[in-house]
Amino acid sequence: SAVISQKPSRDIxxxxxxxxxxxxxxxxxxxxxxxxxxxxxxxxLIATANQGSEATYESGFVIDKFPISRPNLTFSTLxxxxxxxEDSSIYLCSVGGLQETQYFGPGTRLxxx
Amino acid sequence: GQQLNQSPQSMFIQEGExxxxxxxxxxxxxxxxxxxxxxxxxxVLLIALYKAGELTSNGRLTAQFGITRKDSFLNISASIxxxxxxxxxxxxxxxxxxxFGAGTRLTVKP
Numbered sequence: 338s339a340v341i342s343q344k345p346s347r348d349i350x351x352x353x354x355x356x357x358x359x360x361x362x363x364x365x366x367x368x369x370x371x372x373x374x375x376x377x378x379x380x381x382l383i384a385t386a387n388q389g390s391e392a393t394y395e396s397g398f399v400i401d402k403f404p405i406s407r408p409n410l411t412f413s414t415l416x417x418x419x420x421x422x423e424d425s426s427i428y429l430c431s432v433g434g435l436q437e438t439q440y441f442g443p444g445t446r447l448x449x450x
Numbered sequence: 451g452q453q454l455n456q457s458p459q460s461m462f463i464q465e466g467e468x469x470x471x472x473x474x475x476x477x478x479x480x481x482x483x484x485x486x487x488x489x490x491x492x493x494v495l496l497i498a499l500y501k502a503g504e505l506t507s508n509g510r511l512t513a514q515f516g517i518t519r520k521d522s523f524l525n526i527s528a529s530i531x532x533x534x535x536x537x538x539x540x541x542x543x544x545x546x547x548x549x550f551g552a553g554t555r556l557t558v559k560p
Contacts, residue, residue, distance in 0.1 A: 338495070379538060379550045380493070429492050436500060437481045437542050441492035 339364050339432050341442035349448045350420055357416045358445045360430035365410035368433030371403070374444070375426045386413040386430075420449045453477070456539050456551025463529055464559050471537060471554040472523040479541035482515050482522040483548070487536045496537075497524070529558050 340363040350356050360369065369386040383403055384392040392405035407413045417424050425448050431439040456473045463469060473482070481500055485493035497508050499515035499522060506513055512525045522541075526533055539551040 341492075379552045381550075382548065431492075436498065438483060438495055438498050439540075439548060440495060441485075444490075444492045446490075 338434055338438075338440045339366060341430065341432060341440060343428075343430060343442040343445050345445060346443065347446035347448075349450060352421050352449055354420055355416055355418045356420065356447060357414050358428050358430075360413045360415070360442055362411045362432055366432040367410070368439075369407060369413045370431045370433075370439065371405060371413070371415045372429040372431060372441075373426045374429060380429065383415070383428075386415075417447065420447075422449045425449045454539060454541055454549055454551040456554060458554055459552065460555040460557070462557045462559065465529060465531060467529055469526040469529055469533070469556060470523060471539075472521060473539035473541070473551045474521040475541060476520065477541075477543070478519040479543055480519070481542035482513070483540040483542070484511075484513050484522070484524045485538045485540060487538065487553075489535075493538055526556075529556075531558050531560055534558050 342361045344359045371383040372380045374380045382395050383398045384394040386392050386405050386407040388407045402418050404416045427444045427446050429441050429444045431441045434440050454473050454475050483498050484496045487493040497506050497513040502519045503517045504515040510527045536553045536555050538553045540548050542548050
């Protein structure tokens with residue numbers, strides 16, 4: 338499976354600010370995804386990061402709040418914009434593997450004050 | 451959309467006991483995956499199931515893809531303290547559209 342890293346691993350931010358999270362993979366992958374895991378909850382898909390085109394967002398998530406970049410097949414960023422305390426979560430990137438599996442990065446723990 | 455019901459929500463067992471957890475859905479899935487998440491980490495893939503009726507093992511872990519394609523279970527035999535964590539089922543419908551269960555939090559008492 339691919340080795341996935343995320344930066345930052347954690348951050349504490351003030352409300353109204355924005356944070357960009359990076360996801361780096363050690364090999365080229367076609368599919369990259371961004372998830373949110375709210376405290377004590379399961380994982381919810383935010384969007385699919387498409388290389389060379391706009392991300393595909395799930396219901397309830399919009400580009401203005403969660404802009405995503407995917408400049409190449411090994412890298413993606415997720416920005417959490419105009420943050421509020423409700424955005425405090427773990428943000429995870431994942432990559433598609435063989436036979437429809439997905440492998441996850443270590444996550445970015447965000448606390449918004 | 452496809453919703454997954456995972457149970458139990460939590461389990462407290464003695465070391466050495468066997469564990470069973472399951473996921474059910476009203477919708478059909480093409481793939482079932484089981485993940486484990488340790489505190490402060492991302493989920494790690496344990497087992498992937500691709501065919502209805504498929505039974506797959508990974509060490510002390512065994513998982514099955516239900517024949518109706520609407521359910522899956524995960525068994526852990528002879529539990530050890532490092533089995534502690536949250537176990538998630540995930541179902542794939544198509545094109546990597548993956549849905550997660552709410553998770554089963556496992557505590558193993560030495």
